[in-house]
Amino acid sequence: MNNIKTMLKNAGWPRIIITLFLLSMYVVSPFIGINLKSALGDTLVRFGMNAILVLSLVPMIQSGTGLNFGMPLGVEAGLLGAVISIEMGLGGFMGFAGAIIISIPFAVLFGWLYGHILNKVKGGEMMIATYIGFSSVAIMCIMWLVLPFKSQDMIWAYGGEGLRTTISVESHWHKILDKVLHMPNDMLPLGEMVFFAILAFGMWIFFRSRTGYAMKAVGTNDKFAKATGINIDKIRVKSVVMSTVLAAVGIIVYQQSFGFVQLYLAPFYMAFPAIAAILIGGASVNKVTIVNVVVGTFLFQGILTMTPSVVNNIIQTDMSETIRIIVSNGMILYALTRKEGAGSGK
Amino acid sequence: MENKIKKFLINNVVPIFMVIIILLSIPISGLSIEYLIQEIILRLSRNLFLVLSLLIPIIAGMGLNFGIVLGAMAGQIALIFITDWNVVGLQGFFLAVIITLPIAALMGYVGGIVLNRAKGREMITSMILGFFINGVYQLLVLYGMGKVIPIKNEAILLSRGHGIRNAIDLKNIRRALDDGITFNIGQYSIPVLTILAIVLLCLFIVWFRKTKLGQDMRAIGQDIEVSKSSGIAVDRTRILAIVISTILAGIGQLIFLQNIGTMNTYNSHEQIGMFAIAALLIGGATVSKASIPNALSGVVLFHTMFVLAPRAGKELIGSAQIGEYFRVFISYGIIALVLILHQWRREKEKEAERKRILEMNSNQAGGN
Numbered sequence: 177m178n179n180i181k182t183m184l185k186n187a188g189w190p191r192i193i194i195t196l197f198l199l200s201m202y203v204v205s206p207f208i209g210i211n212l213k214s215a216l217g218d219t220l221v222r223f224g225m226n227a228i229l230v231l232s233l234v235p236m237i238q239s240g241t242g243l244n245f246g247m248p249l250g251v252e253a254g255l256l257g258a259v260i261s262i263e264m265g266l267g268g269f270m271g272f273a274g275a276i277i278i279s280i281p282f283a284v285l286f287g288w289l290y291g292h293i294l295n296k297v298k299g300g301e302m303m304i305a306t307y308i309g310f311s312s313v314a315i316m317c318i319m320w321l322v323l324p325f326k327s328q329d330m331i332w333a334y335g336g337e338g339l340r341t342t343i344s345v346e347s348h349w350h351k352i353l354d355k356v357l358h359m360p361n362d363m364l365p366l367g368e369m370v371f372f373a374i375l376a377f378g379m380w381i382f383f384r385s386r387t388g389y390a391m392k393a394v395g396t397n398d399k400f401a402k403a404t405g406i407n408i409d410k411i412r413v414k415s416v417v418m419s420t421v422l423a424a425v426g427i428i429v430y431q432q433s434f435g436f437v438q439l440y441l442a443p444f445y446m447a448f449p450a451i452a453a454i455l456i457g458g459a460s461v462n463k464v465t466i467v468n469v470v471v472g473t474f475l476f477q478g479i480l481t482m483t484p485s486v487v488n489n490i491i492q493t494d495m496s497e498t499i500r501i502i503v504s505n506g507m508i509l510y511a512l513t514r515k516e517g518a519g520s521g522k
Numbered sequence: 523m524e525n526k527i528k529k530f531l532i533n534n535v536v537p538i539f540m541v542i543i544i545l546l547s548i549p550i551s552g553l554s555i556e557y558l559i560q561e562i563i564l565r566l567s568r569n570l571f572l573v574l575s576l577l578i579p580i581i582a583g584m585g586l587n588f589g590i591v592l593g594a595m596a597g598q599i600a601l602i603f604i605t606d607w608n609v610v611g612l613q614g615f616f617l618a619v620i621i622t623l624p625i626a627a628l629m630g631y632v633g634g635i636v637l638n639r640a641k642g643r644e645m646i647t648s649m650i651l652g653f654f655i656n657g658v659y660q661l662l663v664l665y666g667m668g669k670v671i672p673i674k675n676e677a678i679l680l681s682r683g684h685g686i687r688n689a690i691d692l693k694n695i696r697r698a699l700d701d702g703i704t705f706n707i708g709q710y711s712i713p714v715l716t717i718l719a720i721v722l723l724c725l726f727i728v729w730f731r732k733t734k735l736g737q738d739m740r741a742i743g744q745d746i747e748v749s750k751s752s753g754i755a756v757d758r759t760r761i762l763a764i765v766i767s768t769i770l771a772g773i774g775q776l777i778f779l780q781n782i783g784t785m786n787t788y789n790s791h792e793q794i795g796m797f798a799i800a801a802l803l804i805g806g807a808t809v810s811k812a813s814i815p816n817a818l819s820g821v822v823l824f825h826t827m828f829v830l831a832p833r834a835g836k837e838l839i840g841s842a843q844i845g846e847y848f849r850v851f852i853s854y855g856i857i858a859l860v861l862i863l864h865q866w867r868r869e870k871e872k873e874a875e876r877k878r879i880l881e882m883n884s885n886q887a888g889g890n
Contacts, residue, residue, distance in 0.1 A: 245646070293862060296862065296865070296866045296869070297861070297862055297865035297866060297869070298865075298869060299642075299865065299868075299869075300643075300861065300864075300865040300868075302643065302646045303643070303645045303646045303649075303861055304858060304861045304862055304865065306646065306649070307854055307855075307857045307858035307861060308858050310854040310858075311851055311854040311855040311858050314847055314848075314850040314851035314854055314855070315851055317847040317850070317851075318844055318847045318848065318851070321841065321843060321844055321847070322839075322844070337841055337843065338843075448653070493665060495661075495665060497660075498657055498660045498661050498664065498665070499657075501653065501654075501656060501657030501660065502654065502657035502658065502661070505650050505653040505654035505656075505657060506654050506657075508650045509636065509647065509650050509651060509654050512640050512643060512646065512647045512650060513636055513639035513640045513647065514639075
């Protein structure tokens with residue numbers, strides 16, 4: 177009995193409610209005429225799209241730098257990689273890999289600067305990160321207008337200035353990860369899953385390395401870390417660079433699954449769903465595991481795919497957007513106001 | 523003397539930077555000074571009340587209250603009702619104020635409780651709270667109104683029979699307050715009632731700072747622990763600060779919308795927090811210190827830039843779109859910059875404090 181109690185306490189009531197809610201929707205769906213198989217398939221596809229973006233939050237949480245509300249910065253680096261790859265006319269897997277390789281130097285540079293700023297503002301990282309992310313989106317909006325891209329796939333056919341708001345990757349690397357495995361399957365995004373598994377495993381290994389342990393030490397107890405001679409600022413910058421690079425990779429994986437590169441204001445609120453997902457998975461402001469990422473992404477995306485179809489079938493109204501706003505922000509709010517796990521990302 | 527100038531420059535880096543940008547872009551934009559002055563009068567009367575609603579939580583040390591969007595939503599709910607009931611003119615406006623008060627007070631109370639659970643990170647929490655309540659607002663207005671809450675006026679309902687339309691024409695109370703009494707100075711017309719409301723609010727803030735409650739808030743802003751031990755009800759006082767701010771923001775949103783004349787049911791409130799905060803910070807306020815002159819000069823500077831940027835962008839690079847994005851960048855960039863400077867300064871102060879204590883301890887140890 178006590179065991180169950182502690183288990184419930186560890187899981188936290190929002191997580192239990194959300195899990196039960198999702199389960200009940202899966203149970204109900206066959207009775208109101210929803211194809212359970214395709215519903216599950218949708219959830220998995222969305223899982224594949226978003227998992228790496230959620231994973232990208234891990235290093236910064238581990239090092240105690242807080243929830244990465246500045247994720248748009250990394251996303252912009254990924255977008256740069258994607259449009260440059262298309263501009264160079266790269267196609268197929270080369271195009272996808274090219275986009276990632278091109279985006280990495282940008283992400284490292286952005287992350288390095290961003291990390292140094294965050295070191296100057298310890299204790300207030302999250303708010304400042306949010307606004308650094310927002311400002312970077314606005315700057316890049318100007319860039320999309322003025323950068324001299326020529327590719328016919330990306331500029332307006334006539335009239336208009338700068339790049340299009342959405343660029344199709346259909347003829348470049350749409351669903352390339354699945355195609356590489358020769359398993360184009362609408363139900364199971366095996367390519368994305370394998371790619372995510374590789375990255376997640378890499379991170380798991382990393383946190384068992386010397387630097388990884390140091391990063392954890394900085395996050396859990398910075399005084400202890402300092403006493404053992406760890407250079408806290410350097411470790412924190414490393415974690416921010418890692419998060420930013422992963423966000424860049426994450427958005428490219430997202431795009432190749434989604435089929436479009438979305439520029440301009442699209443990256444604005446990208447951090448919030450990812451953060452909500454990792455929190456639903458059981459992470460707190462300064463504690464996280466890979467399991468949190470997997471569970472959280474699945475639960476969050478499950479709710480996003482299931483609620484609209486279920487609600488739609490019951491009351492004939494599409495409330496998906498509203499429910500998404502309430503669930504994701506409610507979850508972040510819950511994490512921010514929890515008494516334990518306090519300490520504003522110190 | 524030189525030191526003083528240096529300090530002045532450092533403390534006012536943001537307003538000075540803005541003044542330079544504006545002075546550079548006035549000739550580029552090709553807009554006449556008369557036009558600019560008329561615009562500034564318009565935008566002052568439209569926005570200043572909202573910006574002033576931010577001041578009280580800053581006194582209480584709770585930082586920039588992104589939660590003023592809660593008040594804005596309360597105001598908009600009130601506007602939906604008076605449009606439905608077809609109450610017109612100044613009467614309509616004051617009825618809207620009366621309806622706004624309890625809703626905003628309730629929202630402020632909820633906000634205050636939430637922020638008390640997140641001491642030390644009020645700003646990010648108030649921002650997320652704004653997003654969250656926005657979801658609840660959508661649920662209420664888009665799905666509840668016309669179904670659970672009776673709305674008779676079909677002109678504001680969606681064609682499906684429930685839910686409020688995206689845009690509501692506020693013709694009943696358009697410029698009701700602004701045009702109530704007008705006064706012309708030369709070619710400029712002054713909306714007397716709106717200005718009066720703003721002046722009253724300024725007087726209220728000045729008076730409020732001197733009351734017991736205001737003093738308590740200032741003490742809490744200085745140091746929570748010390749205030750607690752000296753018997754101030756910290757949590758209650760902080761809730762009150764947010765309640766007052768939310769109510770004022772609700773009225774501010776009413777003033778804002780009666781001036782504009784149409785309401786975007788699902789967007790009008792979203793940007794309010796960000797724009798009001800950017801304006802206040804551009805006026806030289808910081809996270810822990812803000813005054814009425816900050817708000818006044820901030821609104822003037824921010825909105826002059828707002829008018830100038832697209833025009834200057836068009837004349838300079840042939841693209842109004844770039845100017846548009848530039849002003850978005852400035853708004854966000856300024857907030858980021860001020861937050862960074864503030865946090866950085868605080869870190870420096872803390873370090874100095876730590877050093878002082880260490881030295882004191884070592885001196886004592888040496889003495890023994």
